[in-house]
Amino acid sequence: MRAGPELRSYPVPVYENVRPEGLRAHHTVADLFPTTGAPPRLVVRPTAVAPPAEGRLPDPEDLEAALEPLVDLLAGRRLAVLTGAGVSTDSGIPDYRSPGSSPRRPMTHQQFVSSAAFRRHYWARNHLGWRHLQAAEPNDGHRALAAMEQAGLLTGLITQNIDLLHVRAGSHDVIHLHGRYDRVLCLRCGLVLSREEHDETLVALNPHWRERFTDVADLEVAPDADVVLESTADFKIADCPRCGGILKPDVVFFGDNTSKERVEQAYALVDEAEGLLVAGSSLAVMGGLRFVRRAAKAQRPVGMVNRGATRGDELASVRVHVGTSEALPMLAARLVERRNG
Numbered sequence: 001m002r003a004g005p006e007l008r009s010y011p012v013p014v015y016e017n018v019r020p021e022g023l024r025a026h027h028t029v030a031d032l033f034p035t036t037g038a039p040p041r042l043v044v045r046p047t048a049v050a051p052p053a054e055g056r057l058p059d060p061e062d063l064e065a066a067l068e069p070l071v072d073l074l075a076g077r078r079l080a081v082l083t084g085a086g087v088s089t090d091s092g093i094p095d096y097r098s099p100g101s102s103p104r105r106p107m108t109h110q111q112f113v114s115s116a117a118f119r120r121h122y123w124a125r126n127h128l129g130w131r132h133l134q135a136a137e138p139n140d141g142h143r144a145l146a147a148m149e150q151a152g153l154l155t156g157l158i159t160q161n162i163d164l165l166h167v168r169a170g171s172h173d174v175i176h177l178h179g180r181y182d183r184v185l186c187l188r189c190g191l192v193l194s195r196e197e198h199d200e201t202l203v204a205l206n207p208h209w210r211e212r213f214t215d216v217a218d219l220e221v222a223p224d225a226d227v228v229l230e231s232t233a234d235f236k237i238a239d240c241p242r243c244g245g246i247l248k249p250d251v252v253f254f255g256d257n258t259s260k261e262r263v264e265q266a267y268a269l270v271d272e273a274e275g276l277l278v279a280g281s282s283l284a285v286m287g288g289l290r291f292v293r294r295a296a297k298a299q300r301p302v303g304m305v306n307r308g309a310t311r312g313d314e315l316a317s318v319r320v321h322v323g324t325s326e327a328l329p330m331l332a333a334r335l336v337e338r339r340n341g
């Protein structure tokens, strides 16, 4: 089944031109506010600093030559694209699942719904983290995929990222497989709030709470807008304004299933396409691999651009181990050339 228009086309919002700066290994409040002398009430402790080099293969010396087999594979075909966290790392959003990253233990759906303490903990961290996603900017990789859509080369784009950077770069046909950070849902009545709107509620309930962190440009932020934070017991959360149900961000938690409808929409994009391009995903988590299997089973060529190995390597006809923000602009340009030539 094809996506309804409400899921496939979004207005491009205007965002502040603010970008998270470099990430540091460890902060305490004493580091951040050294003159207060007060014992820290909150500890901000990143689990990982940056995507590690370990497991990442060396970039090819001649990018154009390295991409040529991929251009040959994909030229003249309408493509579905599947993207993962790797396309957003150059926008300052770390990929916790890249090779060698510290293991994170994300909150599960079950924990979130069964305990108010877990929900407080989650929302306190999200209260800080979501603005970092909002402040991040698309990079050349996102822009190249938007240009490919514009040029009519794509059936659409399936992303595992919730950061909306594809939309902000100008892509329209985007399926957000794991949801999107800018919406909040009531688990009981289905009310949808914007994260912005919910932010006003949380700020009113927790005045001055975020100000403790306003100077912290470099809180470690996970791809799911989570930041690592202890001692969130004093954070106040809000329930659904309509029915009092539990509010949850519109993102797929660890232990959730992606909605069947969204998966079917994504399959439809793959089925309609004459090839699949996987960009910036190691296919390690939550069902990206099924689309590669689907394309391979239908004997459609699969090409991959990713810094390291992926779980779907044996199904790919061509793999190029390079970053997406370097490779995709050149790939897009070559595919358009070939189409026009």
Ligand SMILES: [Zn+2]
Residues within 6 Å of the ligand: 186, 187, 188, 189, 190, 191, 240, 241, 242, 243, 244, 245
């Ligand atoms: Zn409700």
